[in-house]
Amino acid sequence: MKTWFRQHFAALARASRRLLRAPLSTLLSIMVIGIAMTLPAAGYLLLDNLKALGASSTSAQQMSLFMETSASEKQVAEARDNLQALLPDQWRFVSRADALQQLKANEGMAEIVSSLPKNPLPDAFIIEPVDASPETLERLSSTLASWNGVAHVQLDSAWIKRFDAFLRLGRLTVNLLAVIFAAGLIAVTFNTIRLQVLAGAEEIEVARLIGATDGFIRRPFYYSGILQGGLGGIVAALLIFVGITALSPSVAQLAQLYGSHFALQGLAFPHILALIACGGALGFVGAQLSVSLALRQMK
Amino acid sequence: MIVGSQLCKRYPGGFEALKNVSFEIAGGEMVLIGGHSGAGKTTLLKLLSAIERPTSGSLVVNGQNLVALRHAALPFLRRNLGLIFQDQKLLFDRTALDNVLLPLEIIGLSPKEAARRARAALDKVGLLEREKANPIALSGGEQQRLAIARAVVNRPTILIADEPTANLDEESARQVIDLFVAFNQVRVTVIIATHAPHGIPGKDVRVMTLDHGALAS
Numbered sequence: 399m400k401t402w403f404r405q406h407f408a409a410l411a412r413a414s415r416r417l418l419r420a421p422l423s424t425l426l427s428i429m430v431i432g433i434a435m436t437l438p439a440a441g442y443l444l445l446d447n448l449k450a451l452g453a454s455s456t457s458a459q460q461m462s463l464f465m466e467t468s469a470s471e472k473q474v475a476e477a478r479d480n481l482q483a484l485l486p487d488q489w490r491f492v493s494r495a496d497a498l499q500q501l502k503a504n505e506g507m508a509e510i511v512s513s514l515p516k517n518p519l520p521d522a523f524i525i526e527p528v529d530a531s532p533e534t535l536e537r538l539s540s541t542l543a544s545w546n547g548v549a550h551v552q553l554d555s556a557w558i559k560r561f562d563a564f565l566r567l568g569r570l571t572v573n574l575l576a577v578i579f580a581a582g583l584i585a586v587t588f589n590t591i592r593l594q595v596l597a598g599a600e601e602i603e604v605a606r607l608i609g610a611t612d613g614f615i616r617r618p619f620y621y622s623g624i625l626q627g628g629l630g631g632i633v634a635a636l637l638i639f640v641g642i643t644a645l646s647p648s649v650a651q652l653a654q655l656y657g658s659h660f661a662l663q664g665l666a667f668p669h670i671l672a673l674i675a676c677g678g679a680l681g682f683v684g685a686q687l688s689v690s691l692a693l694r695q696m697k
Numbered sequence: 698m699i700v701g702s703q704l705c706k707r708y709p710g711g712f713e714a715l716k717n718v719s720f721e722i723a724g725g726e727m728v729l730i731g732g733h734s735g736a737g738k739t740t741l742l743k744l745l746s747a748i749e750r751p752t753s754g755s756l757v758v759n760g761q762n763l764v765a766l767r768h769a770a771l772p773f774l775r776r777n778l779g780l781i782f783q784d785q786k787l788l789f790d791r792t793a794l795d796n797v798l799l800p801l802e803i804i805g806l807s808p809k810e811a812a813r814r815a816r817a818a819l820d821k822v823g824l825l826e827r828e829k830a831n832p833i834a835l836s837g838g839e840q841q842r843l844a845i846a847r848a849v850v851n852r853p854t855i856l857i858a859d860e861p862t863a864n865l866d867e868e869s870a871r872q873v874i875d876l877f878v879a880f881n882q883v884r885v886t887v888i889i890a891t892h893a894p895h896g897i898p899g900k901d902v903r904v905m906t907l908d909h910g911a912l913a914s
């Protein structure tokens with residue numbers, strides 16, 4: 399076990415030394431890997447932010463239930479009880495009198511309202527369900543519409559549906575982008591590791607002749623790939639951090655103009671870890687392919 | 698203990714470098730393999746160190762049948778052999794000490810113990826003062842002794858050297874031969890290929906002579 403750790407540590411040390419021996423090309427490939435990871439990662443972050451934005455805009459999850467103007471007080475009370483049973487405390491009642499009062503408060507409306515022979519407005523409930531997924535809202539709206547004395551349920555779900563479809567399309571696009579850039583990352587690692595193997599050909603030949611196992615020969619290159627990919631992940635996280643920091647004030651300003659407290663979300667710590675892990679894993683794959691091919695050609 | 702019987706080696710081009718070679722080398726023996734250029738000396742050493750496989754015949758080294766040796770077992774066979782190549786195969790991108798450290802890194806020795814052993818090996822061949830030198834800055838005799846240090850640092854049971862004195866002056870050649878004699882005195886089997894197998898004064902050595910791939914006795 400101790401030997402196992404020592405061998406892996408030694409391989410890691412040899413990999414670092416190899417990377418440091420050609421600092422410029424190492425730096426360049428880490429930058430390339432970092433930039434390749436930034437694009438899909440930024441895409442995922444953008445989607446997360448859009449989703450948060452969609453959830454934070456209240457109009458998206460609000461529905462209005464209008465009673466018939468002829469609905470009896472009993473029917474209104476029934477609707478109220480049913481609502482409370484179905485969606486406890488996720489609604490509020492706007493009586494026809496209150497609605498008229500609100501209308502009167504609007505400039506220029508007072509005169510028109512007072513000239514009406516009777517109140518034309520219905521009793522209404524404003525509902526804000528906690529579960530605001532499009533399917534739930536759809537189902538809810540048809541349930542409510544079937545109640546006695548209900549004239550009309552208004553639901554702004556067309557907008558939600560469109561937004562949701564847009565998010566799905568966005569996710570698909572970013573997934574494709576991620577696959578393409580992952581392949582690019584593997585290719586970059588493949589190439590740099592290949593150069594490293596060829597540069598170390600003499601050492602590999604000698605090591606084999608004096609009793610090195612395949613593992614001893616391959617391990618440093620694997621670590622080299624993992625290091626490059628992982629460092630690329632850190633570069634990507636840094637680039638995204640810089641981008642978020644640069645954009646945040648403008649987004650906050652824009653949100654304020656719309657009376658919202660929306661703020662851009664950056665990368666959380668688990669995201670950063672995931673970026674580094676992805677980079678490392680892809681680097682490992684690239685190194686593995688590269689070493690296998692280069693060693694086979696060297697024999 | 699090494700036993701070869703009816704060994705033949707035919708290279709891919711069809712050239713038959715060894716023909717029906719049979720021999721036995723006991724543990725702790727010192728053997729010189731002589732013969733003209735192209736006689737098959739290097740080929741025989743390559744079979745002994747499993748760098749090449751015999752075309753037919755059988756070869757047992759340290760109880761392992763090299764003809765049937767699995768690829769995965771090869772490194773562990775090599776760790777019991779000290780190989781000194783005709784072209785030395787020193788690495789010129791690192792110091793003399795790092796060259797000697799390589800076999801110890803391969804077996805996963807702790808850095809401290811490895812450095813101690815590598816220095817002891819350099820000391821034995823008289824190169825301790827040159828540990829930080831690049832091998833390219835060493836003389837031919839010093840390079841040969843460095844190659845010996847790398848071969849013995851793993852404490853092998855068998856030392857196999859190909860023309861270790863070929864390009865050395867008399868004094869350097871004598872130093873190198875003295876080293877082999879010293880290792881042989883501590884029961885290391887020593888096998889040396891040389892085109893001019895002189896006897897060694899005060900030393901009982903066996904000479905095997907190859908002639909066009911066949912053993913002449």
Ligand SMILES: Nc1ncnc2c1ncn2[C@@H]1O[C@H](COP(=O)(O)OP(=O)(O)OP(=O)(O)O)[C@@H](O)[C@H]1O
Pocket residue numbers: 708709710712713714732733734735736737738739740741892
């Ligand atoms: N890889 C190879 N492919 C084809 N022929 C080879 C190969 N290696 C050696 N030979 C041939 O086998 C014969 C024996 O070669 P070997 O190297 O064993 O000779 P040697 O006794 O070591 O000679 P020298 O004293 O010049 O080193 C030579 O004729 C050589 O041309």
Ligand SMILES: [Mg+2]
Pocket residue numbers: 738739740783859
């Ligand atoms: Mg030869």
